[in-house]
Structure formats: C-alpha cells, structure tokens
Amino acid sequence: MAKYKIWVVAAATLLLLAGCTSLPGTSSSSSSKATKKLQTTGKVTDSMYEGVIDNGQYKTSQTRGLTTQQSNTSFDVKSLESGLLKLSKEQFPTSKYVFQEGQSLKTAQAQKWLARKSKTNTEGLNPEDNGQKDPNKRNPIYLQQILEQDYLGEDGSMKGMSIGLGMNQVDYYTKEQYGATFETKISKAMMTQQGKQMANKVLSRMRQKKGLSDTIIVIGLYKQAPKDSLVGGTFFAYGVSKKGSTTIDSWHELNQENQVLPVVNDEKAINQDDATAFNSFKTQVETFFPNLSGVTAQTHYEEGVLAGMNITVNTQFYSETEIMSFTQYIATAADKYLPRNIPLDISITSAEGMQAYVGRASGSKGFTTHVFGSY
Known part of the structure; x- marks a missing residue:
C-alpha cells in the first residue's frame, strides 16, 4: 500500500513482472561485464528491481500463497508480498541487487513448516494439537503463511534473502468436520513472542542450506488481517541476520495500520x-x-x-x-x-x-x- 499501500505496493510486484516484456537475455543498462552470466527482465524505474530470467523463463516463487488450512484473504497474500519487498529495499538497494522469487525453501518443505508439529511432522512450527476445543485452552495456529524473496548480486550470486512470517491474530477452527467456525484470539504479546521464536528456528534451518551460511537474511513479522477485513494486514517487526548468525538478537518495531x-x-x-x-x-x-x-x-x-x-x-x-x-x-x-x-x-x-x-x-x-x- 505506500510505495506500499495494500494494493499500491502490490503494484510494485506487478510492475516487476511487467518488466518481463524486455527481451530475454538482456541485462540492465547499468550492468557491468560480469552480469552477462545473469539474464534479467530489465526495469522501468529505479525504484524497482530487475527480475531474474532462467533459460528464457521468469522463475516463479516456491512459497507465494502457501498457507495453513484456513484461508487467507487475497489482501493478505498481496500485502505480505509487497510489504516484504519494501522492507527488503532498505537492506538491498535496487541499484545493487537483482530480485529473484524465493527458490531455497521448497514448496513441500514450507508446507511441513506451516503445519503443526507432530510425531509424523517434527518440522512443524505450529504447536502440537492438545486436543482441546475450548477457544482459550486449545493450542492455536500461530503461523499462517511464509514467503521467501531472494536478492542476487550483479554476477548472479546469492547475496541476501528476506523471509516474511504471517502471524495470526485470530485462529479460526471447527470443532467437527463441516461444523460451525469458532475463534481463538491471540494477543499481540503472544503473537510477537511466537513470531520471534519461529523466526530464529527458520533462520537456523535456512543457515544449513547450501550457500546460505553467510548470506544476509531479513525476517519480517506480519500480522494477518481478520477474515472479514477489507484490507490486508501489516508488518509489526523485523530483524536482520548477518555474518552467519543463527539468531536475531535485535528487533526493529514497526507501527503500521491499514484502513x-x-x-x-x-x-x-x-x-x-x-x-x-x-x-x-x-x-x-x-x-x-x-x-x-x-x-x-x-x-x-x-x-x-x-x-x-x-x-x-x-x-x-x-x-x-x-x-x-x-x-x-x-x-x-x-x-x-x-x-x-x-x-x-x-x-x-x-x-x-x-x-x-x-x-x-x-x-x-x-x-x-x-x-x-x-x-
């Protein structure tokens, strides 16, 4: 929505894709000789990233739109994406980095991370189901969606990564299949606590992936909008991990609102x-x-x-x-x-x-x- 706006910012991503009208194989006019290895879309304005083209095709995201069983509003999917893009620009300037849709966190693995932890899924970031049905006694789903964005150097090497974690302020559930929908409300304090704990787990896991041991990683915490909202949610905190650290020790609080x-x-x-x-x-x-x-x-x-x-x-x-x-x-x-x-x-x-x-x-x-x- 501002450079951002709920849809305003989403427009930044759409314009990024629109840049694909440039001929495949061309590189930025400001690129050096080293960029010949990297095919890019070109860009319309300096406020936008060039996108990566691989073998003549735009590389699509592995995680965009992934969610837990309860549905996201289209506003939330767009707001998470555009908001994370804006946060990334502060760490990865458009003049020095090239944008690539997330490729390190694969779809199947992201789905496991979004699910509840269980005997059959030890990777689940959401807590185990304690069997309770009461709104105030059950373990809610805290993490609703996850999104990865990659930032490459002019030579095509991975230089940075941003990860958005969409946290629920309301968890919707049913007590029986096809039954009525109930709500567990999650406080800002608990949403923040869970988000920061999950961020460190995600960071530690990403560090173990090939080529990411020393990459700069930005993790943003995003508050999902309620189900009936006419606008998307907002980011409420972010942290930056450098030099291979596996924890984020310093968080930056954000004050954002949509209406x-x-x-x-x-x-x-x-x-x-x-x-x-x-x-x-x-x-x-x-x-x-x-x-x-x-x-x-x-x-x-x-x-x-x-x-x-x-x-x-x-x-x-x-x-x-x-x-x-x-x-x-x-x-x-x-x-x-x-x-x-x-x-x-x-x-x-x-x-x-x-x-x-x-x-x-x-x-x-x-x-x-x-x-x-x-x-």
Whole structure:
C-alpha cells in the first residue's frame, strides 16, 4: 500500500513482472561485464528491481500463497508480498541487487513448516494439537503463511534473502468436520513472542542450506488481517541476520495500520483530516457523475502518517467518451481534494473489468492517466 499501500505496493510486484516484456537475455543498462552470466527482465524505474530470467523463463516463487488450512484473504497474500519487498529495499538497494522469487525453501518443505508439529511432522512450527476445543485452552495456529524473496548480486550470486512470517491474530477452527467456525484470539504479546521464536528456528534451518551460511537474511513479522477485513494486514517487526548468525538478537518495531474509507461500523478514522479529504473527493465525484456503484479507498499509515492510498471507483459507464471524460475529471478532483506527496492509485472499473487508471508517484505533482481500449 505506500510505495506500499495494500494494493499500491502490490503494484510494485506487478510492475516487476511487467518488466518481463524486455527481451530475454538482456541485462540492465547499468550492468557491468560480469552480469552477462545473469539474464534479467530489465526495469522501468529505479525504484524497482530487475527480475531474474532462467533459460528464457521468469522463475516463479516456491512459497507465494502457501498457507495453513484456513484461508487467507487475497489482501493478505498481496500485502505480505509487497510489504516484504519494501522492507527488503532498505537492506538491498535496487541499484545493487537483482530480485529473484524465493527458490531455497521448497514448496513441500514450507508446507511441513506451516503445519503443526507432530510425531509424523517434527518440522512443524505450529504447536502440537492438545486436543482441546475450548477457544482459550486449545493450542492455536500461530503461523499462517511464509514467503521467501531472494536478492542476487550483479554476477548472479546469492547475496541476501528476506523471509516474511504471517502471524495470526485470530485462529479460526471447527470443532467437527463441516461444523460451525469458532475463534481463538491471540494477543499481540503472544503473537510477537511466537513470531520471534519461529523466526530464529527458520533462520537456523535456512543457515544449513547450501550457500546460505553467510548470506544476509531479513525476517519480517506480519500480522494477518481478520477474515472479514477489507484490507490486508501489516508488518509489526523485523530483524536482520548477518555474518552467519543463527539468531536475531535485535528487533526493529514497526507501527503500521491499514484502513478502508469511508470508515465502516462506526470505526474511528486513523486520521480525520485524511478521511474528510477523501469524503470530499467522493462527494464531488458522485455528484458530477451519478452513474457510480461506489467509491472506496484503502489507506496505509506508517507511524501514524499516511503513506499511500488506493482508490477504487466502480462505474456503470459503457460509452468510451464517458469514460474518457470521467477519467480526466477524476484526475482534476484528486489533485484538488486528496492529500499530496503520497503514492496514489485510482482504478476505474465496471462489471466488464478495468476501464481506466489514474495514478501519482510519491513526490510527484502530476497524475498519469490511461483509458483502456482507447487509441
């Protein structure tokens, strides 16, 4: 969601893949002669990583989307991925490293780690089932998903790795097959304690893998959003392991929040000024163009400050000229009413799909617009 935003940041990954339109086998314009061994996608902007191409194909992730039995929201899968990417940029600058989807932790092994520990699965990171059904007595599932991202040097060698651990704040379960769903709520203190313990176990195991004994490894702890949430979760801590250490002794706490606007269920706005600005934008747009099904925003805050906003406008337009006029008006209204100096994405959609896009990069004063299907 900001460079980040729940979807804003997810866009960073999509753009990374979009870079694959570059001819396979080409390397970055800034690459040295040593990079000839490494095939990359090229990149559109300096804020993005080049991606790795292996034998003419993009290498896909071994762990993306893996989860325990309870379902993730699509927001959580995207937010974990994009948030981890942002954390990684602080340790692995895009100018010096190349991005590769996680390859060291294989799918089958990750599934074992996500499962409960048992006699048949000693690798399980989640606690054994104690047989209890009471929400406050049972051992909950703490770890919900795991994601690996790799960072290579210009010569193609592994230089760094980031691992995201998605921790539950609510564990959903049934007392019998196909029965009603119950909840075990997990406190922030317990979620943090379990996350840090699991992080050290994961780190120790990764150090035993070939080529990772001295690699810089970043581990981020991510708080899963509740099942009915309209936004994804957030990272609440991360640590960096260097020089082959098998424990993270120093953790950095993060203060991140996501919220939908307009607020729902009498929820209090994280920042009332931002909520008021969005409501003014929403009212103006709906007044000018009555054929709308809704205008909503997903916001991302870091240390209480708005860091990104992703707006979806659902329309009933079918005329291309209507869409073109509406897109221009959206850009004008966004410039007038919405907060400045933040990444801003506005998607204009209908039942038929994406119709237009309006966006502004962080620090930029102008908007980029595009109407799909027009020439």
